[in-house]
Amino acid sequence: MEKQLRRTMFHPGIAELVGEISSLVRMIESPEELRTTLEEHIDDVDRIRQDIINDQTAGDGVLRTVGDTLASKLFQGRTRREYVMITKCDTCATDKRRQRAATSKTKVPVPAADYLYEHEFNSALQEGRVPKGLNPERFSLGCPNCGSTVNVTSTSNMIFPETDQPVFAIAQRVKSAGRYCEKLVDTICYDLLDTDLRTARSITDKYAFAIIMNHPNGMRDEERRRMFRRQFGLTVGDGNFGDALCYAMRDFLTASFGGAVGRVQDSIRDPKRRVSPRGMVEEYKMLQFNFGLQGRTQDDFVVEGQIKTSQTYQREQDRKSAISHEAYVEVENQLRQEMFMRVPRARVAYEILMRLFASERQV
Numbered sequence: 001m002e003k004q005l006r007r008t009m010f011h012p013g014i015a016e017l018v019g020e021i022s023s024l025v026r027m028i029e030s031p032e033e034l035r036t037t038l039e040e041h042i043d044d045v046d047r048i049r050q051d052i053i054n055d056q057t058a059g060d061g062v063l064r065t066v067g068d069t070l071a072s073k074l075f076q077g078r079t080r081r082e083y084v085m086i087t088k089c090d091t092c093a094t095d096k097r098r099q100r101a102a103t104s105k106t107k108v109p110v111p112a113a114d115y116l117y118e119h120e121f122n123s124a125l126q127e128g129r130v131p132k133g134l135n136p137e138r139f140s141l142g143c144p145n146c147g148s149t150v151n152v153t154s155t156s157n158m159i160f161p162e163t164d165q166p167v168f169a170i171a172q173r174v175k176s177a178g179r180y181c182e183k184l185v186d187t188i189c190y191d192l193l194d195t196d197l198r199t200a201r202s203i204t205d206k207y208a209f210a211i212i213m214n215h216p217n218g219m220r221d222e223e224r225r226r227m228f229r230r231q232f233g234l235t236v237g238d239g240n241f242g243d244a245l246c247y248a249m250r251d252f253l254t255a256s257f258g259g260a261v262g263r264v265q266d267s268i269r270d271p272k273r274r275v276s277p278r279g280m281v282e283e284y285k286m287l288q289f290n291f292g293l294q295g296r297t298q299d300d301f302v303v304e305g306q307i308k309t310s311q312t313y314q315r316e317q318d319r320k321s322a323i324s325h326e327a328y329v330e331v332e333n334q335l336r337q338e339m340f341m342r343v344p345r346a347r348v349a350y351e352i353l354m355r356l357f358a359s360e361r362q363v
């Protein structure tokens with residue numbers, strides 16, 4: 001159990017809650033009985049609410065440390081920060097005349113003074129104020145078509161170099177933002193009850209950073225190769241240049257951080273194939289790994305790291321692409337609904353968690 005919880009990277013309070021719910025879900029087969037037991041069991045709601053906030057803040061803090069450390073190694077000279085929100089207008093989405101323009105999600109970059117914590121961002125939205133650290137002149141939640149308030153569907157902290165460099169940006173993202181209970185229930189139920197469905201989910205899945213390689217950008221491969229060698233002291237290999245750049249960055253990370261880079265999943269060599277809404281098959285190529293700065297962060301947490309090209313990054317945000325983030329979240333939701341059908345106990349656990357989280361949101 002300890003190994004599992006550590007892998008799942010929870011703040012101690014939440015790790016304990018997840019552990020308790022896990023053992024009850026494992027012991028009690030009847031959904032009705034499980035519901036009654038959980039209702040009785042989870043009595044200290046105030047403590048759990050505070051634990052949820054602590055959990056989010058601690059994880060975000062680790063992510064920030066990782067991003068700052070990487071930025072100091074990967075960029076030369078000055079950098080700038082942006083907070084990128086992907087927003088969607090529900091009003092326009094239900095209006096036939098406007099649907100075309102509005103079902104698409106809009107990327108809104110706002111210059112940021114510092115790393116923006118997810119919890120600070122959400123509290124500011126609830127209180128109707130501009131999150132601290134964002135440029136108020138550039139921050140707006142009004143839909144450009146109809147003016148109504150948009151939904152923020154995902155957010156990233158981005159760091160860019162001010163000059164043209166081999167690394168285009170570092171993106172840091174709380175993947176569970178707005179889907180906290182979903183991630184918790186996935187962790188509890190996929191691992192315990194639905195092990196056939198997919199390989200055990202890793203909660204490194206909850207927080208992720210991506211190193212986005214600057215490719216293609218119009219520069220000749222030879223120039224790009226020299227630039228990489230000058231900055232990182234490593235040679236970019238042969239073959240597809242975007243792929244080779246990603247591998248070269250992995251080698252640089254391994255050389256710089258040693259054991260911090262673990263469990264690399266190479267979907268450049270074995271690309272994931274996805275089908276777009278228009279029936280086109282697309283390859284999703286990146287390197288994915290666990291990254292832990294042992295001893296560098298208080299809680300010795302591990303986050304998910306990715307290395308990909310800027311072209312892949314753009315496609316992830318294009319909802320017409322098979323590899324769009326939106327398509328991924330839809331598939332994830334479908335899988336979860338199917339799990340709820342097969343395992344009604346999972347739905348019970350989810351509903352209880354949602355109730356706890358909803359009360360936290362209203363505070």
Ligand SMILES: [Zn+2]
Binds near residue numbers: 089145146147148
């Ligand atoms: Zn609108």
